Amino acid sequence: MIIILGLVILVAAVVAGVAGVLANGGHAHAVTHFAVFGYHVTGSTGTLFLYGIITGAVAMAGLSMLLAGARRTSRRGRDARRGLAQSRRETAAVSADRDDLRGQRDTARAYTASTLGDDGTTRNGTAPNGTDPGLRGPSLSERLFARRPAPPQAAPQPDALASQAPAAQPEPAAGQAAAVPAGTSAPAE
Secondary structure, eight states: OHHHHHHHHHHHHHHHHHHHHHHTOSGGGBOOSEEETTEEEOSBHHHHHHHHHHHHHHHHHHHHHHHHHHHHHHHHHHHHHHHHHHHHHHHHHHHHHHHHHHHHHHHHHHHHHHHBOTTSSBTTSSOTTSSOTTOOOOOHHHHHHSOOOOOOOOOOOOOHHHHHSOOOOOOOOTTSOOOOOTTOOOOOO
16 A cells, blocks of 8 residues: 555656656746856756756655665664574573583482492492493494304194194093193083
8 A cells, every 4th residue: 555655746846857857948937147067057947947846856765865875774774683592491490400400410420329329330240230240242243243143944744634633642640630721611521
């Protein structure tokens, strides 16, 4: 809306300027004894009005450049202040995290120092991770260069029917009852 209003005002000013220059031309509107910065202006009042329009346009261009520069400078300052505030918030958060981590580290060191003996083992003789320090697995080179066992050979399969037959169960002694696993019922006799 402001752009349309500005465009209407600009067109009206141009129309008024052109009408003023054309209406004040000729010998009847001659300018006499008029000088600007030592330059004597000759011609009609329409020519003088045209010079005034040009001078006003140049002044408006300079003013708009000045205001645009001031607006850009203020925007840069506002962005810099916003960035500084963001940086300070991030620094405060990182500092708080760092302080928390330091506290956790100090707590862990104090706990480790209180649970370990002089030889680096706990009071019951094991390492802090619960393993016996004397029982260590093979080193990396032993694991990499050790001989691997050969894959097992496939044993010959017995006859297919024999493999399907149930295996013989040993019978309990005559005086003993067969043990029934928990959760199952004994067959009814």
